[in-house]
Amino acid sequence: MKFASVMQLFPGCEAEYRRRHDELWPELAEHLDQCGISDYYIFLEPDSLQLFAIFEAGDDFDPERVRSHPVMQRWWNHMADIMETLPDSNEPLARPLTEMFYLAGSCT
Template sequence: MIRKASIMKVYREHHEEYRRRHDELWPEMEQMLKEHGMLSYSIFLDTDTDTLFAYLEIEDEELWAKSADTETCRKWWDYMQDIMETNPDHSPVSQELKEVFHLEK
């Protein structure tokens, strides 16, 4: 299992809309994530800074990287681009974080 973390930004006035859209995650998006090796995915919001912290557990980096090229992922990016910081292709502006500590039971 591979742990990944990143940060993104959601526009302050859209915190609730961001939550609503994820509460109503498309079934095809969930299926695509699972097909590309997602084991667990959590997103947390710092309401003071509008920063989203995403934590993801995946099976394989190469398989996961292919998820960005799917039609479902591209449609999701288009759907989300009006409520968060995005790149010209509508992918979220995201900064991958480097793991510096991990502890398990």
């Protein structure tokens, strides 16, 4: 299954957001892998500073398992100063997106 969402970056934080992700903690990458997350992409729309995230996960994907792990909580705390978060939480405000179109094929 594919999951997609939109998040909001604060103005002037583009370079810092990239730097932090370039230095992604190995224990966070391991946690996401153990939760079945793969092919995780995040794109920036520079005019609005919206972040578009998409990843794949198996049918047994459990978002609560991702959220509740201490390393995820630490990462969200680490990122909370540069992006919108949920009220009373450091979890990023991630609005889910609905798939509207998919074209399978090759690039040949």
